[in-house]
Amino acid sequence: MRYADVGELVVQARNGVPRAVARLVSMVENASPALREVAAALAPHTGHAYVVGLTGSPGVGKSTSTNVLIAALREHGRTVGVLAVDPSSPFSGGALLGDRVRMEQHATDPGVFIRSMASRGHLGGLAWGTPQAIRVLDGAGFDVVLVETVGVGQAEVEIASLADTTIVLLAPGMGDGIQAAKAGILEVADVYVVNKADREGAETTVRDLRGALGLAGTYGPDDWHPPIVKTVAARNEGVDDVLAAIDAHRAWLERTDGLHARRRARAAREIEAIAVATLRERIGAVSGSTDLADQVATGKLDPFSAADQLIGSERRTRGGRP
């Protein structure tokens, strides 16, 4: 397929052709030369999908929860695009076994699109490739875009910055109470789901979480109180409660004008990430030709003075004032 066909690809994607959607995601994920053209062609169709982020430590049941959420959303007549982002994986493109299994389960349903993405290697992790992929699924017309990622390090903070509603998944007996507080997820979750709620320790997890949330501060009458929902995803229990919690959060966002504020902030970060990446490329081209690194490595120059020289030379090569 040629780049000239970007417009046609977007039309096909909006007509529900999975291959066209997949192709567009690949183009943005791999930063193909047509990336800008894709973004421009999609823009008029974006801003309609509701973006749900789902994150949690390894082992809490993210894949299973995603699967039952997809099924529940489909029952409510909503189409779903899923991005399974693995911030630690060097692989991409749905190559992992688990995703193949998941793909097959929904393979015959044109209302579901599932795609795995690696974020390693992309500038700024989730910050770069994922928003563009969300934009593809949004532009393709999916009602809900579900972004699933392993909640490690900064990933859950980043996913929260991309989503309209962020779900943090926990499970009993994984020390998640302490981990939660430590990792700062108390700041990012809109909905908590304690999965595997039939296991011993589920009540303790809920209580610890409630305690931690209580410590995190008091809520005003117009504030959102993140609910704690219990599920057993493997048995499809409690999933409607999760959907209800998402809908309640959405209603609250729309009532308080928070939805537009979130999306505006998301767009601002996206623009900034692209602008910085563009500037970084320009710097990279210059730094290869200098011995600044040598001078810093041997203590002859400090890195800040070196950076000043780098920006200075970058500006000169671009014709700006020195």
Add this chain to the structure above:
Amino acid sequence: MRYADVGELVVQARNGVPRAVARLVSMVENASPALREVAAALAPHTGHAYVVGLTGSPGVGKSTSTNVLIAALREHGRTVGVLAVDPSSPFSGGALLGDRVRMEQHATDPGVFIRSMASRGHLGGLAWGTPQAIRVLDGAGFDVVLVETVGVGQAEVEIASLADTTIVLLAPGMGDGIQAAKAGILEVADVYVVNKADREGAETTVRDLRGALGLAGTYGPDDWHPPIVKTVAARNEGVDDVLAAIDAHRAWLERTDGLHARRRARAAREIEAIAVATLRERIGAVSGSTDLADQVATGKLDPFSAADQLIGSERRTRGGRP
């Protein structure tokens, strides 16, 4: 203390005054206004410390291993500065209980300095604050700078880019074999340590790791073969083997000129990170005054065109050509 005292602080730090070292780390960690002055004052004294990175999943025994490594290095007469970097922590400054305990253990030894750092909130995670803190400990005259961090997501890749020798710590029965392959640590480790080697499954972990390393490629005669060292850090077993492995790797680096190459590459990344942060700040100041984010959020403009406009306006305000 006033900024005018930066030179005096550096002198004190080099004379082994822990408070001066701590103060300098705080200044670079918090990007104080004197950051540049600190970097400039330190530069002539840097480039002498050997930087060891130590990373691994939660639960493999990083703190314990760090502690016995410090003790072993001290027995060999080497001074040690330790940075415990928690990429997921919003806290910093040694406030965590575990670090207080560790501090106390070495509190009376002027040849040891331990400091925890959060990397959250810093631009680019480890990429920003940690190199500057390493620079402080290097400039303060510590023989070895040990950087300990939780190996999640990109952290172990980032730590490898900062260290002369990177140690990846594993433990039996944590599925680390698969995790290792997945997280790409096979590319970054110079030395593998299988800790808790008295536990069941230790041999399996070593075998899995050896198998994965074998799959990762063949080694030429001049290549470094990452050794696998077994330890029981809690009983101080195998620690001298770890030191021997570090020394062997260092000798190999020096023989192949790899040490200077690594440090040059590290300096180049550091300079680039600072240059990008500087440019990002300039962009940020401009983006607040535009409605570009609104246009992107509502689909009127794609983010790449918005970024072009942002860079364009940024250049104009700086007096460059439009």
